[in-house]
Amino acid sequence: MSDEPLLSIENLQVSVAGQPVLRGVNLSVQRGEVHAIMGPNGSGKSTLAHVLAGRSGYQVTGGSVRYLGRDLLALAPEERARAGLFLGFQYPVEIPGVNNAYLLKAALNAIRRERGQSEIDAFDFLNLVKARMQTMQIDEALLSRGVNEGFSGGEKKRNEILQMLVLEPVLAVLDETDSGLDIDALKLVARGINTLRSPERSFVLVTHYQRLLDHVVPDQVHVLARGRVLRSAGPELAQELERRGYDWLLEQAAA
């Protein structure tokens, strides 16, 4: 196995509608690691997550991103997903008329085809999904409903984690998956993430608060502010941020 990081972001600069949002982000994620990205509102956390997943509307004006030894930015969103990159949305969209089960199966088969595997048969698929739904305590009836249609906020977030559990990505980027969750739902989401933790799989958790990190202990915590990573340290940094907020870091950076 190569020593190259699973994900390597170098001097990434991104603008939205001509306004710079990311001003030179550097980040390196090894296989098996969990990284938390924290930061105040408007610091560029979600922008980073969406740029990694390939969303349009963001102009990459400089820098590079390598993933599994490939130029990630050169890949279309669906190619990134099939290469094992999963984005958990902060605001999962509702798609009335597209069946949850259909989407899950189509997504899984797209990834399996990319890996040279045959398509999963209906029986195995149902067994797999039902087991994962049990982990996430999601009612099986939701499978036949439209994607996120009429789901509560917590159900939508749990459904994102369910998709992650079924698709078994190599790198999961979870954009504020913990926001708006009550403590029980937060524990479920954390359980889903921990279920999937392995030496081969990595996570980038974008979060505002330390509380998710009580349940999913990260290897590294980064503070993103003003479009840059201002500080990186171990999990103790999250606890310090919880106590002191972000101002002291911003002041240090300005000095």
Next chain:
Amino acid sequence: MQTLERIFSEYRHWQDGHPPETRRRSAAEQLRELGLPGVRDEQWRYANLRALDQVPDFAPAAPAAPSALVPALPEPVPGFARLIFNNGLAPDDLPRRLPPGVSVHAPSGQWYTLLGADERLALLQQLFGAEASVLRVNGAAQLEILYVAQGSGASYPALHLELAPGARLELIERHLGAHEAGGLICPHVRIALGATAELQHYRIQNLGTRSVFYDTLSVQLAESARYRVCQVALGAATARTSALLRLQGRAAALEWHGLSAARDQQVSDCRVRCDHVALDTASTALFRGLASARARVGFDGDVQVIANAHGAKVRQSLRGLLEGSGSEVNLRPRLTIHTDQIEATHGATTGQLDEQLLFYLLSRGLDPATARALLKSAFLGDALAAIGIAPLRQQIEQSLVAHLGDLILGGIPT
């Protein structure tokens, strides 16, 4: 020569000097008085009326040989008695082919009373077409009528349906056929629902893409009658439905579920006028229109609630999807309300596929073509969900796939 003059000229020629029947003479007089609709008529604003000018022949076509019809016919729907109207003409042995509970009657003079200017093109049916087939329903029945248009010449099917109080009917009407370019199909269907009668009406227009289709539907509902329509418009170069629905009895209720999918340069337009004229009536109109390439789709939902129709409930949900740079969808949700004791909601949106939804699907590994097909199918799914007869829904889905090409209907929740 103006189109109206040409119509009368062809009519005289077709009559060949014979004195016209009363109904034809009356239709000619009304048509002369009202004139043909034009683009300045608000109710016809989005219809393609130029196609009327280009109709090659207004005289009715002779029936096609039965053997020529057979290969094009869809599989029968289990439980439904099937009638075939050949180039607008009812089968000679109509009474024998009707299911129990449905009988044939002679037309009454009331049939020829016009309800409004929307029905003007139905006058062409009265001018050129055969007598309406008058069917009366008692009890419960299931009936399928195929209107098959073939060859050259126009086709003028006419049906008058009376549901006795408490009667229940499931009716499938399909327009099929491979007409010659500009061939006119001009049906007129008139329905009267007695008190507490229920009609589930499926109207499927899947004509060849060279036909010109001007359709008139007039319905009256008595007390507590229920009328539910699922209309699917796929075919014809030009299609227009003019529906006039009158909720005349207390607590009468109507649901209109419409789906129009137009491609290339098709023009598909539908106007539904619904009059609430009694207490506690309810109407729902749901429309989904998809226009690709340079096609045009229109829906005009015109609801009128008169001053004394207290307790009316009105709901409209109209959505359009644009799929081509030259495509056009015109939705007009219109409520005219003369009472303050009413519950009304309405909404109309037109746009392209939602980029957020598209990205969500791509981020799960679906390729762009599949993601688009899935979202298009989902868009149409609302209207398809109203089709409660599984084999019929399957046939319609197959027709949609054949018409639009890139749909994934297996992804629609059931």
